């Protein structure tokens with residue numbers, strides 16, 4: 001069997017403090033194939049973002065996460081940051097930086113300590129900012145951008161890493177339809193270039209454009225399969241309480257609300 005891009009073995013995680021502490025991930029076993037796009041979906045509170053953070057090494061957990069065959073927590077941080085990049089929800093903290101400098105943060109794992117950016121870094125940042133149509137406002141401050149513009153800069157920062165594995169939490173949040181379509185093309189281009197894309201998505205019709213789907217509910221994986229597989233569509237209907245149905249349209253899958261069940 002080929003090496004997985006990411007693998008989780010018996011991953012358990014709890015969030016909150018003291019009496020409020022709550023088990024959020026329950027013994028997750030997962031294998032995400034390399035060179036494919038996998039979308040993670042499920043109802044609100046299912047544990048999707050928590051799982052993504054555990055896979056990125058951003059959350060203490062029990063069990064094991066392996067990145068390209070290596071123990072994630074055994075890798076040096078720089079090495080991990082070169083292999084895996086992360087785009088989270090509502091990331092803050094860089095409002096006083098220019099768009100260009102934010103995207104350049106994605107090159108930190110490639111540069112010697114305190115070294116200025118080199119030609120390869122500048123070329124990667126330009127590619128990334130052009131790919132997300134953010135190049136024209138590279139001199140603007142991040143804090144003065146709209147939600148969707150900001151999202152495109154954070155995406156550029158992740159792309160600038162040029163890592164083999166990209167994890168994205170809600171990458172379509174705040175994007176208008178043309179930029180959602182651009183993101184879709186971008187995800188496909190990453191996969192065509194041999195990279196692995198893993199995205200948590202609420203927009204099920206977009207999630208169905210991926211190769212594979214992981215369906216979660218209540219901190220567990222209830223299904224993993226191809227987006228084209230009828231068993232995946234049935235799992236989706238199940239976790240969303242039979243309140244959506246997957247239909248074929250022009251050779252693609254779309255999810256529509258079911259009308260036969262009142263709330």
Ligand SMILES: Nc1ncnc2c1ncn2[C@@H]1O[C@H](COP(=O)(O)OP(=O)(O)OP(=O)(O)O)[C@@H](O)[C@H]1O
Pocket residue numbers: 015016017020021022024042043044045046047048049050051
């Ligand atoms: N800091 C926290 N302390 C305690 N519980 C938390 C904390 N953060 C999240 N949770 C709980 O963990 C569970 C999983 O949250 P998570 O954000 O992973 O879900 P999700 O599937 O990504 O949800 P959504 O679709 O709403 O974004 C939820 O029940 C949530 O209430």
